[in-house]
Amino acid sequence: xxxVLVPLAIEPxxxxxxxxxHEASGSAMGTSWSARxxxxxxxxxxxGQQMQGExxxxxxEMSHWxxxxxLGRYNRAPSGSWHTLPPRFVEVLDYALQVxxxxxxxxxxxxxxxxxxxxxxxERRYNQPDFYAPALxxxxxxxxxxxxQHPEFDRANARLLQPGGALLxxxxxxxGYAVDRLAWCLEQHGVRHYVVEIGGELRGAGMKPDGQxxxxxxxxxxxxxxxxxxxxxxxxxxxxSGDYRRYFEHGALRASHTLDPRSGYPVANxxxxxxxxxxxxxxxxxxxxxxxVLGAQAGLAFAEERDLAARLLLRRGGGLDELTTRAYRAMxx
Numbered sequence: 001x002x003x004v005l006v007p008l009a010i011e012p013x014x015x016x017x018x019x020x021x022h023e024a025s026g027s028a029m030g031t032s033w034s035a036r037x038x039x040x041x042x043x044x045x046x047x048g049q050q051m052q053g054e055x056x057x058x059x060x061e062m063s064h065w066x067x068x069x070x071l072g073r074y075n076r077a078p079s080g081s082w083h084t085l086p087p088r089f090v091e092v093l094d095y096a097l098q099v100x101x102x103x104x105x106x107x108x109x110x111x112x113x114x115x116x117x118x119x120x121x122x123e124r125r126y127n128q129p130d131f132y133a134p135a136l137x138x139x140x141x142x143x144x145x146x147x148x149q150h151p152e153f154d155r156a157n158a159r160l161l162q163p164g165g166a167l168l169x170x171x172x173x174x175x176g177y178a179v180d181r182l183a184w185c186l187e188q189h190g191v192r193h194y195v196v197e198i199g200g201e202l203r204g205a206g207m208k209p210d211g212q213x214x215x216x217x218x219x220x221x222x223x224x225x226x227x228x229x230x231x232x233x234x235x236x237x238x239x240x241s242g243d244y245r246r247y248f249e250h251g252a253l254r255a256s257h258t259l260d261p262r263s264g265y266p267v268a269n270x271x272x273x274x275x276x277x278x279x280x281x282x283x284x285x286x287x288x289x290x291x292x293v294l295g296a297q298a299g300l301a302f303a304e305e306r307d308l309a310a311r312l313l314l315r316r317g318g319g320l321d322e323l324t325t326r327a328y329r330a331m332x333x
Contacts, residue, residue, distance in 0.1 A: 176285025204233025
């Protein structure tokens with residue numbers, strides 16, 4: 001038995017006669033990507049190469065794994081230097097800073113030093129033999145340094161000040177943005193029926209060849225039972241933040257890769273996962289992380305205030321409890 005979600009608004013877009021089902025796939029951002037689409041007559045079938053090029057460009061700008069990316073060069077830049085940013089970078093940074101402001105700092109794109117400290121960045125990885133959990137003094141030191149840093153974003157002139165030691169990390173927003181750019185790439189070529197995916201984050205539009213929507217199963221928590229939920233990705237994107245993806249255990253501490261920028265520590269609030277459905281995957285990506293950090297009560301209130309379709313799965317007594325927003329429940333069929 002499944003729970004079924006459908007969007008409240010359906011935009012009827014007819015499938016052009018003669019359309020053929022086309023698939024494309026590749027790798028980017030340390031994971032795989034895929035696309036299924038209905039290719040209208042007269043549209044070139046080399047869209048896979050163009051989508052791969054779009055993703056390669058995003059990696060070259062926003063990856064914290066690539067030292068020569070725009071982000072990597074900013075993170076190593078000297079104090080007082082200004083950096084001109086490309087348009088895609090500006091779009092992501094602008095949105096990330098808005099979420100940071102809205103959430104009271106529960107989300108912070110400048111939390112890269114904390115990410116590195118806890119072993120979830122490109123250096124000193126949590127799964128390496130010589131890694132150890134940071135001491136309280138180390139966490140407090142990073143928090144103090146971050147409080148003294150004041151990166152200045154000049155949105156009008158597309159530039160960013162490096163105050164010295166500020167570390168950007170787009171790992172909880174760039175993948176969702178990349179999904180949006182795959183959709184953009186297809187729509188620029190007249191494709192209106194598709195589903196695109198990068199590492200489990202998806203966005204869909206239109207219909208499959210049989211007239212059905214693109215059905216996807218929402219991500220559950222491995223090892224814990226929950227009712228499978230399928231959603232119709234018709235004009236919707238979906239992203240899930242889960243504490244089971246990357247973590248390590250140190251004594252009684254179970255350290256998830258989702259960090260609270262305010263405390264400097266991994267979240268410990270019983271939220272096993274948060275799924276957000278939104279027209280933009282960039283938003284679903286960042287907001288699912290934000291709600292996870294805020295926790296069940298504050299996170300649900302944050303989502304309700306913004307009319308977000310969100311589901312939280314909480315670890316309770318060896319099982320799961322489910323909390324959902326009004327917008328999510330309105331989609332239930």
